[in-house]
Amino acid sequence: MQDITIRLSGNAGQGLESSGAGFVLAAARSGLHVLGMPDYRSRVRGGNNFFQVRLGNSPVQSQPRQINILLALTADAVEMHAHDIMDGGFVLAPAEVGIDESFLRPRNIALIQPPLVDLAKQHGDKMMANTGALAVLAALIGFPLQAIQDVIARNFARKGAEAVATNQAVAAAAHDMVREDAARFPWKLSMPAEPRPRMAISGNHALALGAMAGGCRFMSAYPMTPATTIMEWLSSVPPEFGMVVKHTEDEIAAACMAIGASYAGARAMTATSGGGFCLMVESLGLAGMTEVPVVIVDAQRGGPSTGLPTRTEQGDLLFAVHAGHGEFPRIVIAPRTHEECFELGWRAFNLAERYQCPVIVLTDMLLAGSIATIDPVDFGAVSIDRGRTIEPGDHPAGNGFRRFEFADDGISPRAFPGDPEAVFPSSTDEHDETGHITEDAANRVRMMQKRMRKLETAANEARPPELYGPEDAEITLVAWGSSYGPCREAVDMLNAEGRAAANLVSFTDIWPLSPATEEILRGRRIIAVEGNYSSQLAQLLRMHTGIAVQGSINRYDGRAFSPEAIADHVREGQYAAV
């Protein structure tokens, strides 16, 4: 068996996400590749939520259309998810939950019902039923109980030895209880002999960790799903790291504080979602005009407006590229994977300081909230480039300091308050090389050109899009962000059928576009695959390369693309909303 997908389903407040996370960690420690996706509604308790875990022996980059096993903690969970279970699949539910089998029989879905609640009660607390369920799942798919026990030891440590012991007892008993079922269970994952340790991490945590590795020590933000956990995790970093986090009164203050900190010389960031980003647009112009670097994370969710607050979307791309009145350089990058969340987490600061402009990192709910297994990040590979930044004492000898010097590449020398050799004004009004306000027409033209030249410099240094799959394929999928994973798997599925049916061109550096983009796309039959209504990347590409797509596959109901669905659309040549 190559990979198995399990959906843990119940009500908000039943601890699904933490159980799911624990299960992912156990699997990761057993050397499996895992992708865990939470699916919850914009409410705090009650209402069906689920957490879906896909486990495999090779990297898993998406959630499939159908699941192998449904863990149902409530009766209605079955009703709600039965149609997603593959024929011959399984439902695992505590014996105490009454299941209506009418949904299952016709598609010969087997039902396994160990008395998990009862078992948990015996050991003291029915909340431990989740622990038992995880042990049962381990037993079924055949990964070692020990992995579960280790994670229990780790996660319950702060609750005390007692809690660890009882949970482990429950796990052991539950694991034991389903011996026969496990024997009869058709899908086993082959366990690697000596497991290679992997990190199990969410996109937000990877990005936050990357930011710290990149020297970010100031973060100001206002809570907004799905960005909040970036601020929350950075707040949890021990004080010794000197990570200053400020929960502000609103997003305007969040962006402004980060810009103030960066102006003073710190590596500073903020993080929000689309609605909060709207409130940061004026600040974007402040940073653009005064050439202050700042990193702004927009973790996209379903829009417009409040929209679908806990669901995913890729609806902010054209907004991010054009946000702000007037014209000024900004950079827009978007991670495609959890590995890239970490990498862009630190790279964003290099770009911001190198080009002295705002950098917008576009992620989305799917990356932000999903937990993936990645190779342990290598902090040694992180580089810090502060661009043309001058620290006190490092000034080249000579005639004064011109902060906004008309540099050929547009990049002027940058210094910070406190530097006796560089006392200067900065203004959002148009200014001369020294920073003083002027309305002189000739100066205006040169200063605009100087600023805008930074965009050309950045374009020439931008990463070109990446081609995956056969160079010559009948169809070229174009994707960015979280659509990358399912597209990549769709390409593999399509090509597995023999011919070079499809390849994939995907983007990490979205604005400015690398000049190589046109050449890479030219002459291909392109299908855009985007988690939005209007194929925004496709529009951007046509705007700047003139190349139009042949069709597009869009999903905008807040749910994830499955590779199967993408592949079907390509096979059937049906390009429209999924």
Add this chain to the structure above:
Amino acid sequence: MQDITIRLSGNAGQGLESSGAGFVLAAARSGLHVLGMPDYRSRVRGGNNFFQVRLGNSPVQSQPRQINILLALTADAVEMHAHDIMDGGFVLAPAEVGIDESFLRPRNIALIQPPLVDLAKQHGDKMMANTGALAVLAALIGFPLQAIQDVIARNFARKGAEAVATNQAVAAAAHDMVREDAARFPWKLSMPAEPRPRMAISGNHALALGAMAGGCRFMSAYPMTPATTIMEWLSSVPPEFGMVVKHTEDEIAAACMAIGASYAGARAMTATSGGGFCLMVESLGLAGMTEVPVVIVDAQRGGPSTGLPTRTEQGDLLFAVHAGHGEFPRIVIAPRTHEECFELGWRAFNLAERYQCPVIVLTDMLLAGSIATIDPVDFGAVSIDRGRTIEPGDHPAGNGFRRFEFADDGISPRAFPGDPEAVFPSSTDEHDETGHITEDAANRVRMMQKRMRKLETAANEARPPELYGPEDAEITLVAWGSSYGPCREAVDMLNAEGRAAANLVSFTDIWPLSPATEEILRGRRIIAVEGNYSSQLAQLLRMHTGIAVQGSINRYDGRAFSPEAIADHVREGQYAAV
């Protein structure tokens, strides 16, 4: 003589703008076509400002590269503006102002220096020197003193009979004083026998008047140059009109109050410039998602950020089209002339209510602040279309009220609080047809499609771009907003040379683009003429029609295009910054 251009120049606080406005009105009443353009810095007093008046027997739509007469109220005014005076031109200055003639002799510019200050003092107040100057100008170019006297009577009325009398006395004396100069003066405007009355009005006032004629009775705004005079003028409307104007604490409140008023059933608007518009972006999504009509005027000025606060630019187009996270319909229109400022002033409300979405009216400093003569507006021609709005009692019989009904054209029935037959919730969260919040995937897809269909409906009803000049010309200029006037005159200049050298395609309805756009542009050699750095309309056209421009003529120093400069660029085939 066809037309004459006079530049009134002095220091901020010397009353140039009001004197200029008075002169424009006098000329308008004499049946001339006039365009008066203020040029001032972002300061309240001191520093050289000017007000430039172009007068003609036929419509004048731009400011020329060179002026005929400079009225210099200060010595440095000559130094500053001499290079813009045509050879053989004139400088008029009060005898009391010492003029350095070295600038003038080489280009045989004549100097006329009546003792205007002295004269004014004799009559009691040296501030009246301006009045004298206007009378002298009238004498020179040969329009009747009476026109000046009438305007004095009108404008000084509230200051009392005394003020009127003394100013008229000064005017008469000054007019008399320059008899000989006037006789020798080469350029006379032929005065129409029985002058046809024209309105002398600024773009902002025309827009505000249009809004009132369109039924707008609620306006909330926060002051921002160059939009402020819209709010100020609407505040000056007598209470009998029921025009409610609220100066708010910020632009967020300004947009939100207008949306609240519109939700309640009023025709409501706000007005700002780019920086304030940035703060309204989140509200744009609110209106888009809850389908509340609202009219937002963005009077553009030099950006980015605070930029050039009192100067012109066309830098907000792509921002206006893409502002806001997620995807929702909005309409962007831009007047090209003062006549259109009035027309779009009322039409914007019809579009907003018809498509139940935000309408952004993009003007710019040049239209907003310039005073033009236009044929008296015809209020009878104004139509009010409230779209699918249902007033209490007008409900079609039948099964309840579904505010967000899945209508084929996307336009659902709209009713207001207070209507017993239509009590419903509205939410920025995704909602069902009744307005209640839901995350259901199928509903989400249908509701997104319903909203976005409004954009198709609007596109099909949008005005196609307008062609001016010979159908087949070597070059097609593309323009929008205030660039239209100078382009039109440039086309005439170019074609006056014999061949069909150029024509002009100009846009009023910018988003969504009329489907006819592609056909109108296809196969032409296009040059974009825009008051911005990156040719934003050209980018939008390529994005949606695939048609790329051959070149562009851009100006972004905050100053106006002159037709001569545009024509030269075309002749020389030089397409770059002016």
Add this chain to the structure above:
Amino acid sequence: MPPSDVSLDLFECEAENTWCPGCGDFAILRGLKLALVEAGIRPHEALLVSGIGCGSKLPDYMTINGFMTLHGRPLAIATGAKLANPKLHVFVVNGDGDSYGIGGNHFVHTCRRNPDLTHIVENNQIYGLTKGQYSPTSDRGFITTTSPDGSIEAAFNPIAIALAAHATFVARSFSGDPKHLAKMIVAGMNHRGYALIDVLQPCVTYNKINTYDWYRERIYRLEEEGHDTSDHDAAAARAQEWGDRIPIGIFFQTEAEHAYEEDVRALAAGSPVESAVRLHRNPQPEQYETLRQRFL
């Protein structure tokens, strides 16, 4: 039908309620319905504007004109609606983060502006919907995910700020006492001008400190201690009480000043909403002649 016929069931609605069991917002929903019934206001006569947050979902759970808008903006939106149609009974209901955090500027300016709005704040001293970060009203030392060492900011005191910002009606209630709440809401509705009713609302999921019991142990009623609601200084002094003793009831009320819309002269000519209808049916172009004359 006469007001006496207005009954609770008019306001009922089937929409699924997503609040946590035991949430203090349920009582606020009930208190508001009771107040509307008592005042004899029907669903179509009232407008309920909310922001974003747990508490701001309230309009979705009853039958009424409900406008669920943006986080922090309902006061501005409600003011626009009230000025456009002064006949409407306009209410604002939102959370403490919405009202005093991101919405703080609209709050202070609405206080001094005094439009006739009834503002009910669901003050749970936490950000609920975003899963438990500290809010402006969280006490110093309050531990949350964004204040792991405890909040190091002085808490925002809505009563004190409203008084300093010239509010004309300032009250506090407790969602553990729906009757008191309803009484406060009715008083606020009857007040001419802006009425703030800050409601202490336990968040049973994320605020484990300020619980029902915590409040019950501390709350006392101003009217029982002979507080004079016309005495601004006394109100300001009571506003400082927090901790051992927490006053509820009306801190301050004056009708010495007009509601904002009473002083808007243009409204005498009819509301903007009425104008829109009238002008649509009968534009009367000639009325604008005097305005056109300004430019001739």
Add this chain to the structure above:
Amino acid sequence: MPPSDVSLDLFECEAENTWCPGCGDFAILRGLKLALVEAGIRPHEALLVSGIGCGSKLPDYMTINGFMTLHGRPLAIATGAKLANPKLHVFVVNGDGDSYGIGGNHFVHTCRRNPDLTHIVENNQIYGLTKGQYSPTSDRGFITTTSPDGSIEAAFNPIAIALAAHATFVARSFSGDPKHLAKMIVAGMNHRGYALIDVLQPCVTYNKINTYDWYRERIYRLEEEGHDTSDHDAAAARAQEWGDRIPIGIFFQTEAEHAYEEDVRALAAGSPVESAVRLHRNPQPEQYETLRQRFL
């Protein structure tokens, strides 16, 4: 060189000044320079953050680290700079519209947050740069282009709001008296935490009511009437005085509370600005191992 060597000319600069002759802002510029000289702070040691408006152009007219930012946002920007580098002496200077109108939310939250900033508000009770609309501090009845019948809103009382918002230093001065102004600024600088200095500043062009004379006739000095600056209630009462008698001087001051940055534990490890330099020169990847462990 020792502070005593700090002289006015260090702060001079040639940039063209665009204020109207007689504008009250000139005295504020002078008062600030005097204060810096007295405190012995050199241009590179201070950061002056402003917003947008006539008054907010001040940093362009002197030699100093000046950041002229966005209308209404300087407090937030200054707070970020102060937290990034607590060694800087950070000042905010902006107008009444900037500080209390559009910037009102940052104002109240900065008060309760108490970062060590010195905030000088050029309060001319008008919007100057936009040519004369009424501002939050305009008195009721004040006639401008946007209040043709006179303002119908109660004026925003910065002193009262600051006190209610838990500000630890609240003062008022008058630009007709640069010496008093300088004294207030020095006192604000020496204060540990946020210091508000609201400066009555005549706008000679657009405010024809609140002129130099108008203020002179009404102003009196708190210290001359034995006002106790540690008495919050007394301060609140004085804050209500406006009209015939207008107090200037320190209304209230307490150092009972820490400045915000003193309680930010992470700052003990060095400021974010120092970290950026250190990590650039010497990244030390191994330091993150404990964080990585959280995910293994």
